[in-house]
Amino acid sequence: MSDEVEEVDHSRRRLLTAATVGTGVIGAAFAAIPFLASWKPSTRAKALGAPVEVDASKLEAGQMLKVVWRGQAVFVVRRVKAAVDQLGGHDAMLADPASIDSTQPDYIKASGAARARNPEYWVGLAVCTHLGCSPLGAFAPNDSFQVVGADLGANWPGGFYCPCHGSKYDLSGRVFKSMPAPKNLAVPPYAIGANSRIVIGVDDAPKTVS
Numbered sequence: 001m002s003d004e005v006e007e008v009d010h011s012r013r014r015l016l017t018a019a020t021v022g023t024g025v026i027g028a029a030f031a032a033i034p035f036l037a038s039w040k041p042s043t044r045a046k047a048l049g050a051p052v053e054v055d056a057s058k059l060e061a062g063q064m065l066k067v068v069w070r071g072q073a074v075f076v077v078r079r080v081k082a083a084v085d086q087l088g089g090h091d092a093m094l095a096d097p098a099s100i101d102s103t104q105p106d107y108i109k110a111s112g113a114a115r116a117r118n119p120e121y122w123v124g125l126a127v128c129t130h131l132g133c134s135p136l137g138a139f140a141p142n143d144s145f146q147v148v149g150a151d152l153g154a155n156w157p158g159g160f161y162c163p164c165h166g167s168k169y170d171l172s173g174r175v176f177k178s179m180p181a182p183k184n185l186a187v188p189p190y191a192i193g194a195n196s197r198i199v200i201g202v203d204d205a206p207k208t209v210s
């Protein structure tokens, strides 16, 4: 596995059971990811901000991984269509549903609730906008998220939970109202090339992506 892959959320494996027996809003098969990331810029180049490429086609629906770009962890989540379809249904619960006051490229802002170049994949910084902790994935609807003893509520649509002070974000990284975090999770510039190759750190896929 590439050294660019920092962490795969194996704790989500348990969600597979919930997804297969329950509402099926988002499948969550968190098996080990056999291979990700193929392009390996040097350590120095990465430190200077070189783009990081991820082969997202290896992700199954409901899987998430982290890569490191410019010293920051970045989530890449593959969302099932049902999860994307319900994103616009809870705008009234969000602090900034249109991401007016949040950090992202214009093309992400223009994508609406999906906050993505391809709705199937969500890419965002794994940095809580409160004090910088790394949120955890809690992708299943109504997930009680007992791993950290947090009750996410009966209407939890799936998303991210920050264990430090309890901020909650939806599956597009949009923060819910009345949370410590003031903004949605930031989205870095990225491009998607052929075969679901995501290049984080550029707005347009380089010709080497194919």
Ligand code: FES
Binding pocket: 128, 129, 130, 131, 132, 133, 162, 163, 164, 165, 166, 167, 180, 181
């Ligand atoms: S750092 Fe995430 S809620 Fe405080």
